[in-house]
Amino acid sequence: MSTSPPLWRSVPLAVLLLVAAGCHSVQDTPEPTPSPPTRSGLTGGSGDWYTDLDVSDEGSLPSPLDVMDWMDKGGDLFDFLKDVSACMDTGFNKSGCSGKDIVWKGSCMLLGWQLGDMLLFDPGIPFEDICNGDPPLKCCKYSPSEDSCHSAFNSERPINCEGNPSATSAVSFGPCLPLTRYPGDPGCLCDYIPQCTASGALMARSVTPPGVEAWRGNQLGVMLARAVEQGPSALFRQSPGDFVDYVSFVGTQAHQQVLLQSAPFAKPDAFPEGYPLSADYHANDNDPDARYLRGLVTLAVQRVYSGIPNLYARWNAVAARNWTEPEAAAYLAQVPDPDAVLESCVGNFGLRMLQRADPVRYRLLTVPLAGETEPDCRAGWRGGAALGSAPSITATTTVAGATVTLSPDITDPDAARNASGRYAVRLDWGDGRVEGRLYTVAVPASHAWSHTYEHAGSYTVTARVLNTSGLMGETTVPVSVTQGSGVPVARSVARVRFDLEATVTAGTHGYVRVEAFATDVQGKVHALGAHWAALSGAYNTTVTAPLSGWLTNRSLKDIRSLSLKPFHYDSNQVALRELRLKGVTLELHASPGMAPATASYALTNRDVKIHAAGAPVPTSPLMEPATGQLKLPLTSAEIVIDLPAPGVPPDAALAYGCRPVYGSEAPLMRSAQGGCEDIDSGLVFAVIPARMNWHDAVWDSALAGSPEPDVHDHGRINDFPGGYRVTQGPDLSPSAYCHDLDQGGFSDWRLPTEEELLKVASGARAGAYFPYAMGYAWTSTNWDATTAVLRDLPSAARGYGNKSTAQHLAVCVRSAPPPAQHVCRVPADGGQTFLTEAGGCRDTRTGGRVWSKAFVAPRSWHAAVWGSELPGNAQPDLQDSGRMNDYAGGVVPANPDASTENLCHDLVEGGFSDWRLPTDSELRAVRGTSLAAAYFAFDTADYFWSSSTWSSPTTTALGIHLTSGGNSFSLKTAPQRVVCVRTP
Structure with a gap:
């Protein structure tokens, strides 16, 4: 040294x-206090000077690993x-x-x-x-001036002189060994320890026991x-x-x-x-x-x-x-x-x-x-x-446009200790960019390094070289660049900070250690250090500890990914232990004279993979709805964080999609159409859920002050199943969370019905693909005046929540806009009974009709049917082919059309405008699971109005259930589903 x-x-x-x-x-x-020494970069040790040195594997340079x-x-x-x-x-x-x-x-x-x-x-x-523990005895006196002492056994509990309540100043004056003068000798005279006597008289009268010299050596x-x-x-x-x-x-x-x-x-x-x-x-x-x-x-x-x-x-x-x-x-x-x-x-x-x-x-x-x-x-x-001796480095530079080439020369007094002739050189180009280079004495091509500056200006290049004695040489070279390339230079990463915390619920909470690593663009892993926290709290409580200090990126290399290895130990009766990660901040290197700068990344589950011990493929984390934090394991896993290019934060819209599922060749859900799409049903779910009561989640335009229907509603007037208004315990809040949601470029979101939520409520779908932590979610399905139906997303279990007071998830849904005309389904058996033609879905059997799309919202019979006898109503035209109304047999019933709204008569679909309300016979001709339910591209499990009036009372009309074929005798003023028909 x-x-x-x-x-x-x-x-x-x-x-x-x-x-x-x-x-x-x-x-x-008094202890001497040396003057604080000063560091010399040439002759002193390394300290923090050498920790940021690294070399590059780029080009044809020899491998720097040795x-x-x-x-x-x-x-x-x-x-x-x-x-x-x-x-x-x-x-x-x-x-x-x-x-x-x-x-x-x-x-x-x-x-x-x-x-x-x-x-x-x-x-x-x-x-x-x-050497493997404290000596069993120690030397005790009641005051330092005493001429002699007595021995006492070491223990955690003070005894003898330390524990004597009548002599509070008594202390131990050092350990001692048994004399072993006879078998079972319980102690020592203590006078072979000089500190335990006021003079050498007692020591002179005593025999120094064997082993004392070894004991003294160990004591030093x-x-x-x-x-x-x-x-x-x-x-x-x-x-x-x-x-x-x-x-x-x-x-x-x-x-x-x-x-x-x-x-x-x-x-x-x-x-x-x-x-x-x-x-x-x-x-x-x-x-x-x-x-x-x-x-x-x-x-x-x-x-x-x-x-x-x-x-x-x-x-x-x-x-x-x-x-x-x-x-x-x-x-x-x-x-x-x-x-x-x-x-x-x-x-x-x-x-x-x-x-x-x-x-x-x-x-x-x-x-x-x-x-x-x-x-x-x-x-x-x-x-x-x-x-050892420090190396020295000198350098010359040449400038061509925006590019500077530095040519170094290295002299090492300890070169004999470096048989390979390779030296790690760290270059700070003065613009925030730090790069490692490998200088090999025998390879002239390794003696020149270039860098292109983004902006014109004056810069100071600093080069440092390290030899095998760990000593450093340094030189600085000023350069002037008259023109810049205009291509941004990525500043090196100096430090990393994780927005991270540990949460543990346990009897004894123990300790948390999270080791952090960075992988550079060449795939080399660099240790960043670790976060450590002691957790303490009342028995069986939840304790949260932040782990968010800065960690140094010693190599100053560009970071491609980060990884965390968490450990939790010295705890018992653990009920919950997890890490929660929200984001990462990189502190960019500041060359002398530069201002500090940072780049922050709000992480999504697409950026993080969990490699659990023994698992063949990684998994992606869940997210907390309220905070956006990623939920990570606290033990037995490696957590890998993939970062985008430096300075480019991840797109927050990625969180709208499905949680990534790795190792699945046939996914059940996919990120599409503004959210997480269930491939089988075509339903798309907005998977950034919020917690609220049912009234604030659902939409009903009938409520005063609630949003009116718009083009994004595709004919809907509320969120309820089938569009039927809730009369028992209706919506009481003008807030309409799903209806007002604008996500992924789509504004046609709604609160799902129970049937829609059941299509994905399972461990294989929502439990695997939804990115956020889950639980019970609201449906728009009413139960009674105060209660709405809930479904647990991972298990599909049914629940019930108070519409006004209960707080549950609102996971919104959307479906593709209705097509321009009714396109028939093709059943699994490939049947051809119905074909898409003649403006809709045509029944190809003799006398078959062409069927339109079903209207989204139910309407009254009066709104669906057309009767020209009503003053102010539409009059027959060429498209009506001599018809005067939609009534069965053309006979005006006792309670005819009372509305100038004519859904079917006014319909233009598939290029045709001769649509009408079907009769009950026409509806029955297509009802059933092998006909309408198999071919019609809408939900047929409902009653649809016919143009037939019931004989008594004449204020009712017939509705036909398109799946079961059953009859419905409903007041003509009541809402019911509507599908139109035309003769091909």
């Missing part, structure tokens, strides 16, 4: 109140730093994040690991015997580990970038090898062969925060141990006695500048670890012991690893 080490962030160093093993009889002196593999692992450490703070925020009380998990297990394994030339350290300590590791991670002013919190440099060996020649062999703690811990890891050490492998921090703390402590000559013996000599201030000063007199010596041995961060771990005695470690053969730090090494 450099003597002027890097600073990830310039922050003051607060004093750590260290609860270390042991008390001190010498007066504590150069980038170790860089990615180094970047993973930075991602981890953003996540592990979750451990710290809980005070390390989260499962796997306790001090025992991190400090003891994290530092105990350092004593047996060697990596050849990278670390020169072999203390030979029997760490397996002492524990104190160093605590300096890194414990407390709000821990070094980890204050200097996370310096910590990453230290544990990843940035700036040393061993950088690449160390990362490849030891740093990627992303999987259950796997160290080089021969490194002894006990089962206890693996206890929390499933907790990535605990696992990562434990491993990195181990590396940090190891570097201090391996960087100071003969540290194990020096520490035992220092820790075996109490030091008065004059004694310590005399001992240090032989070392003019102890801090400088230590920094040359372990680097700046290692020095800060020592200062935090033991602020009184750490300088004493610089004094060589008698008989040391190599008392000085090894020249050119820091923390047990050989120092």
Whole structure:
């Protein structure tokens, strides 16, 4: 490491109140506070400087994977730093994040690991015997001035001196080991721990028990580990970038090898062969925060141990006695500048670890012991690893129109460590565009890179190169472009933010972790980091936690898609757990002098796929009606988010269509005609439902103040089945949600009838294809004065809701506009009894008639029939072929036409205008399931007016049910369905 080490962030160093093993009889002196070091991009470590370096696979350049593999692992450490703070925020009380998990297990394994030339350290300590937990006893005194102490067993509950109510100031002064003087020895004299005596008199009378030196060596590791991670002013919190440099060996020649062999703690811990890891050490492998921090703390402590000559013996000599201030000063007199010596041995961060771990005695470690053969730090090494040297880069540019070509030259003092001769170079073109390039010494074609600017202007190009020691060289080159191309340049993506939250209903709510990744346009996956949240709430309640902070896109590459991997753990009695995602915001890179900019995407279910564990095809998420949030699983799935081209938000109208169903070759529904169309029935559903009462959802033009029928209603006058007006409990609100809806370019929406909703109410149709979370939905079907019929969309179960007070979904429907003329259906058997010709659907049998479309809304008999005898009514014309009226047999009945509305006589359909109201005999001739119900392209399950008046009373007329053939004797003033007929 450099003597002027890097600073990830310039922050003051607060004093750590260290609860270390042991008390001190010498007066504590303030911890030294080094001046904040400054980062040098050429000689310092990497910190956040190297995390955005990446290279391109474009063109004929050699594959960069061998150069980038170790860089990615180094970047993973930075991602981890953003996540592990979750451990710290809980005070390390989260499962796997306790001090025992991190400090003891994290530092105990350092004593047996060697990596050849990278670390020169072999203390030979029997760490397996002492390293897997706190010693069972500790040393207690009632005041620091006491000459002796007594032992007490460690436990979660304070006992002995800590728990003595008569001595509230009593504290523990460090752990101790049993003397094992005889079988079952319950404790220790404590006087072999210097901190537990006021003088050396008692220690002189005692025999130092076996294992004390090993215990002291381990205690140094524990104190160093605590300096890194414990407390709000821990070094980890204050200097996370310096910590990453230290544990990843940035700036040393061993950088690449160390990362490849030891740093990627992303999987259950796997160290080089021969490194002894006990089962206890693996206890929390499933907790990535605990696992990562434990491993990195181990590396940090190891570097201090391996960087100071003969540290194990020096520490035992220092820790075996109490030091008065004059004694310590005399001992240090032989070392003019102890801090400088230590920094040359372990680097700046290692020095800060020592200062935090033991602020009184750490300088004493610089004094060589008698008989040391190599008392000085090894020249050119820091923390047990050989120092590296930074590369340098220079560049020249040429300009042709809007295009600038940059030609770099790279010099690397550590080139011998890079056998491939490949270097990753990061270019910031000064217009928000950042690109990675691969420079290969032996390939001249890789020594020139071009960029085309959208606008004319002056720009500053910044080029950075990284070598295998993790050190960086940088150069800036000004360029002037006199003309722009006019082609937009996509700014690189710097950060990503998900509009995301986790919802859990459980007895104990546990913890949520969501790891995020970005896939670039070349298909390479980049880790963005993770969101983490501790959930807490009353037993069996619902808790929601936002997960919406910014995540850094280290590579600054264009993003093609994003993915999330959620985890939920340490919970019980879970009734509900899900993520809810509404959108994504990308923060675009701002070159120096540029203003920040963002691009936001409101996601639909077409943008997101859920890859559940073991599922052969992905599924798409449901959406919440009120919020538009996508409902996602919180465990056992990968969630992939496909983004459109940068700067182009997804079309919100996509949400009108069906929820995508993957792996289906024969879909039952499809996105068409402004919504989600049921292919079998042709009905189209508006699947952005709203919750409301029945009166606000339905439309009836008969209600004063309600919308009047218009051209979009295609002859309808209300939303009710068959168009019949509701007389019992009619619509009471002029609001008409479906009638007023304008969606997908269509305005002919209505509240569906029960029969229409039943066509899609099932798990295979609505349950699979409707994009929004579902439940019971209103139908326009009336039940009684206060109640309307409901249908559950996934199950088709029937329900009933109070029209005024109940709040249910309003899922609107539309059907294709009626055709210009009645086109016959072709039955499944291919029958030809009826054919589309002669202006409508013609019965081809002898004496058969041609049938018109049915009128949408029912009408009175008087409105349907024509009688010229009525003053002011239409008079016969050539189209009537001598007829004077529509009455059966031409005989004027006792109660003739009383309306100048003549539906059939005025009808023009299929180019013909000689239509009339059919007689009951003509209607009966076509009724039945094999005739009208099979061929007529409208609902025949209803009564249709005939022109025949009933004999008694003559105020009624005959209606014929076109499916069953039954009779209806209804008042001529009552509404009933109308179909017209003509003679071919």
